């Protein structure tokens with residue numbers, strides 16, 4: 001049987017006891033509304049998990065590298081193009097900066 005880890009309490013639960021809530025978190029990352037969302041898994045039979053899932057922010061606990069991956073995975077190519085266009089920056093500069101941010105995050109992670 002499929003089971004999932006609840007993001008709130010950390011328990012491993014069977015598929016029918018876990019719900020998924022999709023939260024729009026574009027704003028926190030300076031992106032246009034609807035361009036980035038986070039899926040939160042929670043126990044659908046635990047009032048505490050249900051309540052906390054409404055504003056759970058698990059991406060803040062993730063590394064910068066994972067956060068960057070999520071943005072790329074959850075946005076379409078057109079949306080990414082638009083974000084780059086609206087920023088008015090040279091795409092090459094954005095890539096360079098993104099690479100540096102990832103390298104920094106990995107370096108920091110290794111030090112731990």
Ligand SMILES: [Zn+2]
Nearest residue numbers: 006009043049
């Ligand atoms: Zn739970």
